[in-house]
Amino acid sequence: MTNSNTLLKVSNVRKNFAEVVALDGVSFEITSGEVVGLVGSNGAGKTTLLRLMSGVYRPTSGTVTLGDDTPVHLMRDSLGVVPESTGLYSRLTAWENIRYHSRLYGVSDNLAWKRTVKFAQSLDMEENLSRYTKGFSRGMRQKTALLRALAHGPRVLLLDEPTAGLDITSARTVRSLVNQIKQEGGTVVYSTHQLFEAQQVCDRIIIIHNGVVKANGSPENLIATTGCETLEEAYVALTQEKARMRFEDNKPESGVTKLWHKLFRPKTPESGETLVVNSDE
Amino acid sequence: MNKSIHRVKTIAKKEVVEFVRDWRTIVAIIIIPILMFPVLFIVFPILLESEAAELDAKNVMIEIQYNEYPEDFSALFNQSSTTIALVNTTFNQSLSEPMADFDRIRNMELDAILRLNYTDDIWFYSIIHLSTSESSNEAKARIIDVLAQFEANITSQRISDGGLDVDSTLDPLRWDGDVSKSDVATEGEQAGLILSLFIPLVLAIWTFSSAIQPSIDMTAGERERGTLEALLGLPCTRNELLMGKWLGVATITSVGVLLQIVGLLFAIGYLATSDFIGIPDLSLAAVVLIVLSIMLFAIMVVALELALAMRSHSVKEAGSILGPAIILIIFPALFTQVINLDGIESFWFGIPVINILLALRELLLDRVIVEHILIWMVSSVIYATLAAYYAAKQFKREDIVTTLS
Numbered sequence: 044m045t046n047s048n049t050l051l052k053v054s055n056v057r058k059n060f061a062e063v064v065a066l067d068g069v070s071f072e073i074t075s076g077e078v079v080g081l082v083g084s085n086g087a088g089k090t091t092l093l094r095l096m097s098g099v100y101r102p103t104s105g106t107v108t109l110g111d112d113t114p115v116h117l118m119r120d121s122l123g124v125v126p127e128s129t130g131l132y133s134r135l136t137a138w139e140n141i142r143y144h145s146r147l148y149g150v151s152d153n154l155a156w157k158r159t160v161k162f163a164q165s166l167d168m169e170e171n172l173s174r175y176t177k178g179f180s181r182g183m184r185q186k187t188a189l190l191r192a193l194a195h196g197p198r199v200l201l202l203d204e205p206t207a208g209l210d211i212t213s214a215r216t217v218r219s220l221v222n223q224i225k226q227e228g229g230t231v232v233y234s235t236h237q238l239f240e241a242q243q244v245c246d247r248i249i250i251i252h253n254g255v256v257k258a259n260g261s262p263e264n265l266i267a268t269t270g271c272e273t274l275e276e277a278y279v280a281l282t283q284e285k286a287r288m289r290f291e292d293n294k295p296e297s298g299v300t301k302l303w304h305k306l307f308r309p310k311t312p313e314s315g316e317t318l319v320v321n322s323d324e
Numbered sequence: 325m326n327k328s329i330h331r332v333k334t335i336a337k338k339e340v341v342e343f344v345r346d347w348r349t350i351v352a353i354i355i356i357p358i359l360m361f362p363v364l365f366i367v368f369p370i371l372l373e374s375e376a377a378e379l380d381a382k383n384v385m386i387e388i389q390y391n392e393y394p395e396d397f398s399a400l401f402n403q404s405s406t407t408i409a410l411v412n413t414t415f416n417q418s419l420s421e422p423m424a425d426f427d428r429i430r431n432m433e434l435d436a437i438l439r440l441n442y443t444d445d446i447w448f449y450s451i452i453h454l455s456t457s458e459s460s461n462e463a464k465a466r467i468i469d470v471l472a473q474f475e476a477n478i479t480s481q482r483i484s485d486g487g488l489d490v491d492s493t494l495d496p497l498r499w500d501g502d503v504s505k506s507d508v509a510t511e512g513e514q515a516g517l518i519l520s521l522f523i524p525l526v527l528a529i530w531t532f533s534s535a536i537q538p539s540i541d542m543t544a545g546e547r548e549r550g551t552l553e554a555l556l557g558l559p560c561t562r563n564e565l566l567m568g569k570w571l572g573v574a575t576i577t578s579v580g581v582l583l584q585i586v587g588l589l590f591a592i593g594y595l596a597t598s599d600f601i602g603i604p605d606l607s608l609a610a611v612v613l614i615v616l617s618i619m620l621f622a623i624m625v626v627a628l629e630l631a632l633a634m635r636s637h638s639v640k641e642a643g644s645i646l647g648p649a650i651i652l653i654i655f656p657a658l659f660t661q662v663i664n665l666d667g668i669e670s671f672w673f674g675i676p677v678i679n680i681l682l683a684l685r686e687l688l689l690d691r692v693i694v695e696h697i698l699i700w701m702v703s704s705v706i707y708a709t710l711a712a713y714y715a716a717k718q719f720k721r722e723d724i725v726t727t728l729s
Contacts, residue, residue, distance in 0.1 A: 060723070094553075094725065097557040098557065099553065099556045099557050099722075099725055100722055100725075101722070119557065119558060119559040120559040122557065124554065124557040125554075126550065126553040126554050126557070127550075128549075128550025128551075128553060128554075129550065129554075130549075130550050130551040130552070130553055130554030130555070131551065132338075132342055132551055133549075134342045134345040134346060135338070135341070135342060135345075139338075139341075143334065143338050144554070144558060146330075146331075146334045147331055147334055147335070147558045147559065147560050148558065148559060149327060149330075149559070188554070191554075201557075
């Protein structure tokens with residue numbers, strides 16, 4: 044049943060890439076002001092789900108809607124997205140990167156600047172706004188991408204592994220910002236495979252495994268339901284099935300590609316065969 | 325509609341700004357095009373002159389084998405850098421057979437051998453030389469000059485001995501007056517003819533080649549750097565994205581092509597050693613149609629390159645597809661140069677690439693032929709539309725967000 048505060052709704056979503064089923068029967072709702080964690084191993088389907096929620100992908104079946112049941116791809120100006128790769132242009136300054144996206148969102152430079160400065164203070168990025176992003180560290184890039192996603196005032200912020208590869212201080216700063224957004228009533232979808240982080244930041248955790256939602260609830264609720272003592276144990280109990288390959292690694296090959304690979308792919312020993320290594324090596 | 329135009333402009337502006345901030349781009353798009361032809365026009369003649377002077381000064385060794393030596397023959401070799409050795413001999417075989425002299429020429433002991441056999445009032449001759457050696461070729465050239473002079477002297481002498489007037493006998497047919505004045509084509513039309521031989525070629529090849537790098541950078545490059553995903557999550561449509569990027573590439577390419585043409589015209593106007601070319605006489609209609617034809621060509625080429633680059637899985641793959649694809653332009657461009665425009669069949673103006681190149685050739689000659697214009701315009705619009713449709717299809721693919729690299 045739909046809550047009156049429901050902001051984002053994923054209904055029975057299936058996503059296929061040719062024969063590969065990336066997501067199957069995924070359903071959940073996110074209410075306004077919630078911070079929801081998408082937790083899963085590599086290849087679980089988190090990024091695919093985020094791309095569906097940001098309108099980059101369209102579901103094979105099912106719907107992803109925002110607000111009053113409008114398909115999400117028609118409401119992209121209500122979303123702020125930080126992809127895993129951050130996606131910054133190295134020959135533009137941090138502010139130019141932010142301004143570029145804001146303009147495409149139809150937001151005036153003045154308004155975007157005001158919002159950027161406000162959040163830049165929290166992220167300690169004010170002095171770096173006029174610098175080219177070419178020399179930025181991973182942390183600075185992530186912070187710039189966050190500022191860019193916030194500059195147009197989105198209703199929902201979608202973050203794909205925002206702390207991956209960050210040092211402890213930068214990761215803390217990013218988490219603090221998410222908390223700040225939460226305090227201000229913002230809605231955040233936070234993809235991660237760090238359980239402690241999800242527990243720290245999120246009101247609710249959705250565990251995805253092999254393209255299927257395995258659990259959906261608050262960290263305390265998940266622990267209680269599984270009868271485990273920690274969230275990690277609960278996660279392991281819920282995801283015992285062997286993790287599959289990432290979709291990109293599992294893409295079906297065309298006939299020509301198959302033949303090409305058959306001819307030129309390096310040979311590996313068949314099972315039971317012994318790999319002979321030169322004794323001199 | 326306004327929002328859409330604003331987005332397209334924003335994307336195009338960002339692409340141009342980002343591209344221009346790379347110094348390598350400035351070199352490739354501005355410095356090289358503007359300097360290429362002027363440098364070529366300055367350096368090439370200097371190089372040719374210095375090579376010619378070097379050859380003139382080169383000391384060559386020539387042996388003259390003869391059965392009867394012509395009087396004052398050695399005096400005809402007026403260059404001090406020619407060393408002559410005389411060998412009196414008899415000839416039993418064809419003069420062209422190198423015989424025992426084969427090794428002497430191959431070992432460069434001698435640069436060339438002139439054999440002269442005087443029999444029954446005829447001078448039979450041959451020059452034994454090594455065509456792969458510059459010195460030997462120079463020696464052969466000097467011998468040929470001397471033989472020509474020698475032959476002219478004998479011919480004049482014999483005509484004179486026969487009691488005829490040498491001048492009227494050797495040159496009985498003469499043009500009267502200034503040859504150039506008898507051509508009814510104006511200087512402007514002549515200039516147009518010469519320009520029509522290489523301007524379409526330069527335009528076509530440079531448009532294609534200068535669009536390669538930005539096309540790859542803005543598509544496969546963006547995907548590889550991870551910037552495309554962020555862009556696809558924005559409220560702009562894929563068509564707006566394509567149009568913005570197209571406008572960006574087209575702007576960069578146009579600047580490159582324009583600068584190259586400016587450099588070429590500057591080189592022709594101010595640096596060419598002869599006044600073989602001037603400003604072409606073009607009507608306003610021809611100028612407008614030239615601009616239109618280039619635009620249609622650019623729409624097609626840039627859209628096609630963007631599509632192919634977007635279709636590629638990586639920058640490397642895009643480069644290995646678009647690099648060799650320039651052959652698709654070079655071959656038709658070269659082929660078009662030899663097509664005779666007088667009485668040309670209309671179907672030529674419907675063939676992709678060739679149609680625009682032929683249109684440019686005709687228009688540079690100020691030939692505004694309505695039937696041809698209609699055919700190349702309609703066919704070009706169709707090709708440009710197909711290329712844009714293909715590009716739009718590629719941009720709408722879901723998997724453009726991921727890369728296999």
